[in-house]
Amino acid sequence: MTRDNLHVITNAYVNKILIEDKKAVGVEYSLGEKHETVRCTKEVALCGGTVKSPQILMLSGIGPRSHLKSLGIECIADLPVGKNLQNHMSCQLKGHTNDEIDVLSVNDAMDPKYQEQYDLDQTGLLSSNVIESVAFIQTGLEKDIEWPDLQLFTLPMYYTSGPDEPTILGIKSKDLYPVFGYDDNQTDAMAHKGFTMLPFMLHPKSVVEITLASTDPKEPPIIDPHYLEDPHDVKVLAEGLRFSKRLAETGAMKAIGAQTIDIMMPGASGDAYSDENLEKYIRHIATTAYHQVGTCKMGSNDDVTAVVDPKMRVRGIKGLRVIDASIMPHLTSGNTNAPCIMIGERGADFIKSSR
Ligand SMILES: Cc1cc2nc3c(=O)[nH]c(=O)nc-3n(C[C@H](O)[C@H](O)[C@H](O)COP(=O)(O)OP(=O)(O)OC[C@H]3O[C@@H](n4cnc5c(N)ncnc54)[C@H](O)[C@@H]3O)c2cc1C
Structure with a gap:
C-alpha cells in the first residue's frame, strides 16, 4: 500500500x-x-x-x-x-456413532468450554479443522484417465450448521428433514455425535452457461443450471455414496458404532444404494461446491x-x-x-x- x-x-x-x-x-x-x-x-x-x-x-x-x-x-x-x-457438485452421507467418542457435535463446536481450551493452547475438539481427511479416488467409470474423478471429504462431525442448513445444502423437501435428524428447533441434530461424508464429482460433463440478464451491470447475470444434466455426473456421485457406505462399514468405523443414515426416496423401492434410489437422492440433494x-x-x-x-x-x-x-x-x-x-x-x- x-x-x-x-x-x-x-x-x-x-x-x-x-x-x-x-x-x-x-x-x-x-x-x-x-x-x-x-x-x-x-x-x-x-x-x-x-x-x-x-x-x-x-x-x-x-x-x-x-x-x-x-x-x-x-x-x-x-x-x-x-x-x-x-462446477463441482457434491452430496452427503451422514451417520451416527457412539456418543462416548471424541468427535464434534454442533453443540460442542459452539461450547465456550472448548473455545477457551482452544484459545489457551490450541488443543481439544476445536483443534479439528473439521474436514480432517480428503481422499482422491478413481471411480473406474472413465477408463484411461490419469486423474481422480471423485474427491471425498470425511468430517468427524454430524454436519449441520443451524436452522438454515437445509437451504444452504439445497435440500428442497421438508420430508427429508426428520430422516436427517433435523427438526424445527434443531435440538436433536445439534446434539448428535456422528460423521459426514461428502463426495465431490470432480470433472463434470454437464456444462453450464452464463448470459446477461440485462445491460444493467448491477443486475446479476443468468446462470443456466444444467448441473447433473449428463447422466455420467450422477453416476460419479452415486459411486461416491457407495464408496462412503463401504468406508462406514470398515472395522475401524464399526468400532466407533458407525451407522449410516440410508435414505429411501419417495417412489423408489428395494435397496437404498440401487442406481434408481441414488439417482433420485442425488438429484434431490446435490449442491454446488462454489468452485x-x-x-x-x-x-x-x-x-x-x-x-x-x-x-x-x-x-x-x-x-x-x-x-x-x-x-x-x-x-x-x-x-x-x-x-x-x-x-x-x-x-x-x-x-x-x-x-
Ligand atoms: C462459499 C465458498 C466457499 C469456498 N470454499 C473453498 C474452499 O474451502 N477451498 C477452496 O480451495 N476454494 C473454495 N472456494 C472457491 C474459491 O474461493 C474460488 O475458486 C476463488 O476465490 C476464485 O478466485 P477468483 O479470483 O477467480 O474470484 P474471486 O475470489 O471471486 O474474486 C473476484 C473479486 O472480484 C470482485 N468483483 C466482482 N465483480 C466486481 C465488479 N463489478 N466491480 C468490482 N469488483 C468486482 C469480487 O468482489 C471479488 O473480490 C469457495 C468459494 C465460495 C463462494
Whole structure:
C-alpha cells in the first residue's frame, strides 16, 4: 500500500472496460452514485471471478455476437464468453456413532468450554479443522484417465450448521428433514455425535452457461443450471455414496458404532444404494461446491472455444487480460482456491515481462 504506483479504490464497482480501436484503455466504475473512469497506460487486468468477469466482458462488447445483439450491445469481439461454466457438485452421507467418542457435535463446536481450551493452547475438539481427511479416488467409470474423478471429504462431525442448513445444502423437501435428524428447533441434530461424508464429482460433463440478464451491470447475470444434466455426473456421485457406505462399514468405523443414515426416496423401492434410489437422492440433494470456473476459457490461438490465449490475453483485443478462475479450461481435480492464487501469480509475471 505504500508503493507510489499502487492506488486502491475501495467500494468501486466496475461497470465495463473502455475499449477504443480494439484496445482496452481503461475502466468505467461506480462509486456510490458517481460514475468514474480510470485510464490505463499499459493494460487492464480483469479479475472479477467466474461469474462477474464474463458479465463485465459482455457489457463491454466482448462475447457471443447474437447474445450481445439481442440486448443492443455492439459486439467488438465475437468470443464464447460465458460458455464452458463448470462446477463441482457434491452430496452427503451422514451417520451416527457412539456418543462416548471424541468427535464434534454442533453443540460442542459452539461450547465456550472448548473455545477457551482452544484459545489457551490450541488443543481439544476445536483443534479439528473439521474436514480432517480428503481422499482422491478413481471411480473406474472413465477408463484411461490419469486423474481422480471423485474427491471425498470425511468430517468427524454430524454436519449441520443451524436452522438454515437445509437451504444452504439445497435440500428442497421438508420430508427429508426428520430422516436427517433435523427438526424445527434443531435440538436433536445439534446434539448428535456422528460423521459426514461428502463426495465431490470432480470433472463434470454437464456444462453450464452464463448470459446477461440485462445491460444493467448491477443486475446479476443468468446462470443456466444444467448441473447433473449428463447422466455420467450422477453416476460419479452415486459411486461416491457407495464408496462412503463401504468406508462406514470398515472395522475401524464399526468400532466407533458407525451407522449410516440410508435414505429411501419417495417412489423408489428395494435397496437404498440401487442406481434408481441414488439417482433420485442425488438429484434431490446435490449442491454446488462454489468452485465455478471456465467462462473465459484459455486456449491456443486457433481454439474457437477459447476466450483468452495462453498468456491470459483476451483474443482480438489489445491490452486486456483476464486473471482469475474463469480462464481454467477444465476444473481442477480438487479445490480451486490454490490454483487461483497460482493463476494470479502467473498473470502478474506475464504483465511484468510484457513490453
Ligand atoms: C462459499 C465458498 C466457499 C469456498 N470454499 C473453498 C474452499 O474451502 N477451498 C477452496 O480451495 N476454494 C473454495 N472456494 C472457491 C474459491 O474461493 C474460488 O475458486 C476463488 O476465490 C476464485 O478466485 P477468483 O479470483 O477467480 O474470484 P474471486 O475470489 O471471486 O474474486 C473476484 C473479486 O472480484 C470482485 N468483483 C466482482 N465483480 C466486481 C465488479 N463489478 N466491480 C468490482 N469488483 C468486482 C469480487 O468482489 C471479488 O473480490 C469457495 C468459494 C465460495 C463462494
